[in-house]
Amino acid sequence: xxxxxxxxxxxxxxxxxxxxxxxxxxxxxxxxxxxxxxxxxxxxxxxxxxxxxxxxxxxxxxxxxxxxxxxxxxxxxxxxxxxxxxxxxxxxxxxxxxxxxxxxxxxxxxxxxxxxxxxxxxxxxxxxxxxxxxxxxxxxxxxxxxxxxxxxxxxxxxxxxxxxxxxxxxxxxxxxxxxxxxxxxxxxxxxxxxxxxxxxxxxxxxxxxxxxxxxxxxxxxxxxxxxxxxxxxxxxxxxxxxxxxxxxxxxxxxxxxxxxxxxxxxxxxxxxxxxxxxxxxxxxxxxxxxxxxxxxxxxxxxxxxxxxxxxxxxxxxxxxxxxxxxxxxxxxxxxxxxxxxxxxxxxxxxxxxxxxxxxxxxxxxxxxxxxxxxxxxxxxxxxxxxxxxxxxxxxxxxxxxxxxxxxxxxxxxxxxxxxxxxxxxxxxxxxxxxxxxxxxxxxxxxxxxxxxxxxxxxx
Ligand code: 5AD
Ligand code: SF4
Numbered sequence: 001x002x003x004x005x006x007x008x009x010x011x012x013x014x015x016x017x018x019x020x021x022x023x024x025x026x027x028x029x030x031x032x033x034x035x036x037x038x039x040x041x042x043x044x045x046x047x048x049x050x051x052x053x054x055x056x057x058x059x060x061x062x063x064x065x066x067x068x069x070x071x072x073x074x075x076x077x078x079x080x081x082x083x084x085x086x087x088x089x090x091x092x093x094x095x096x097x098x099x100x101x102x103x104x105x106x107x108x109x110x111x112x113x114x115x116x117x118x119x120x121x122x123x124x125x126x127x128x129x130x131x132x133x134x135x136x137x138x139x140x141x142x143x144x145x146x147x148x149x150x151x152x153x154x155x156x157x158x159x160x161x162x163x164x165x166x167x168x169x170x171x172x173x174x175x176x177x178x179x180x181x182x183x184x185x186x187x188x189x190x191x192x193x194x195x196x197x198x199x200x201x202x203x204x205x206x207x208x209x210x211x212x213x214x215x216x217x218x219x220x221x222x223x224x225x226x227x228x229x230x231x232x233x234x235x236x237x238x239x240x241x242x243x244x245x246x247x248x249x250x251x252x253x254x255x256x257x258x259x260x261x262x263x264x265x266x267x268x269x270x271x272x273x274x275x276x277x278x279x280x281x282x283x284x285x286x287x288x289x290x291x292x293x294x295x296x297x298x299x300x301x302x303x304x305x306x307x308x309x310x311x312x313x314x315x316x317x318x319x320x321x322x323x324x325x326x327x328x329x330x331x332x333x334x335x336x337x338x339x340x341x342x343x344x345x346x347x348x349x350x351x352x353x354x355x356x357x358x359x360x361x362x363x364x365x366x367x368x369x370x371x372x373x374x375x376x377x378x379x380x381x382x383x384x385x386x387x388x389x390x391x392x393x394x395x396x397x398x399x400x401x402x403x404x405x406x407x408x409x410x411x412x413x414x415x416x417x418x419x420x421x422x423x424x425x426x427x428x429x430x431x432x433x434x435x436x437x438x439x440x441x442x443x444x445x446x447x448x449x450x451x452x453x454x455x456x457x458x459x
Contacts (some may be wrong), residue, residue, distance in 0.1 A: 032069025169438030226263035256355030279424030289344030433457030
């Protein structure tokens with residue numbers, strides 16, 4: 001299917017001018033993953049294109065956009081709390097418009113709740129409707145009624161949406177949208193729809209623009225980057241796409257997330273090993289170290305096949321670091337299952353581990369499974385896992401001391417005279433000395449505290 005090319009809605013721009021009678025300001029707040037952050041940057045971009053300025057405080061805004069996440073229940077509660085707090089702003093400023101979008105609003109129950117209990121929310125739109133926002137604003141301003149359509153699944157890919165990036169040196173670049181995996185705990189396939197890949201020419205064009213504009217750290221995004229290319233007319237897969245992007249000259253690094261272990265290939269590891277720009281870091285979420293739980297999660301790989309790939313990568317790319325997501329307390333997880341997760345974590349030695357207590361999501365298969373592990377037990381398990389992880393990070397960072405690393409400088413830190421930067425695996429490095437933000441610097445590592453490394457700038 002050919003992508004749609006974004007076009008500015010001039011009638012909406014005109015209606016906004018008339019409604020506010022001056023330059024209005026937008027405040028966009030994004031919750032959730034990098035994909036959501038990137039959507040937020042596009043939402044702001046579209047609004048700037050319509051004549052909005054950008055403000056950093058809700059109180060100064062004429063339009064507030066909450067771009068939400070649905071992946072865990074407590075995140076949803078938090079968003080509802082935050083929307084509730086907007087009521088007083090609306091009372092103070094009747095011209096204020098409030099829009100809610102993102103993964104939460106792809107669920108009909110959420111739109112119903114907003115309709116009924118949050119009368120000051122004016123506009124709702126979904127994850128794949130950013131280009132439609134100007135039309136919704138126009139509808140709101142013309143009819144003076146709330147615009148809260150039922151969520152729909154839209155498969156179009158829309159290219160050339162204006163974007164206002166949060167950073168001038170780190171950028172997200174989506175290569176595909178949606179997810180077809182239906183892991184039994186996960187809401188994403190229901191809220192982001194089926195997998196769709198962008199054409200490689202569109203990705204390459206955006207990539208080159210970023211490199212030309214001086215971006216140093218470009219993260220390719222997708223719910224499952226390893227299935228990139230499925231359904232496209234061209235003969236391409238993720239490794240081939242990486243090889244293509246790796247040819248672009250310049251002083252930048254390429255990262256990608258997220259990989260699904262069932263689709264991550266040995267060839268991908270080879271591609272990383274042979275590349276100029278791809279960071280030696282692999283985020284490969286395992287979720288559990290028990291084959292029974294993996295099966296109940298519908299993950300479609302085994303602990304053995306996962307470890308085989310990790311061992312291959314460790315051999316092929318000796319300085320690679322690893323990170324993972326783990327869900328603790330999935331329905332039916334026994335102490336024995338959990339011990340297998342502990343063993344796996346000890347074996348892989350991840351540099352970063354993102355641990356979550358299982359959160360029941362309505363509409364998913366796991367929500368129908370009996371879950372009789374008490375919350376306290378789950379909390380104990382996650383604490384045990386975090387303690388193991390802390391030990392591993394200490395061990396790994398101690399080994400790095402005395403080596404020189406390349407960091408992307410993020411600017412002055414909280415302490416006077418101390419700057420921060422990031423390694424290509426996203427670890428934070430603090431160092432003394434002044435180095436230009438958004439440029440690479442060489443740092444000699446001298447000490448480590450938890451996951452934060454410290455060192456000195458090498459001139
Ligand atoms: N409960 C807890 N964690 C979840 N994740 C996704 N769905 C759930 C859920 N229902 C975690 C997974 C995923 C990460 C982004 O969030 O570990 O990899
Ligand atoms: Fe991202 Fe998933 Fe949250 Fe949507 S539900 S914002 S895809 S983490």
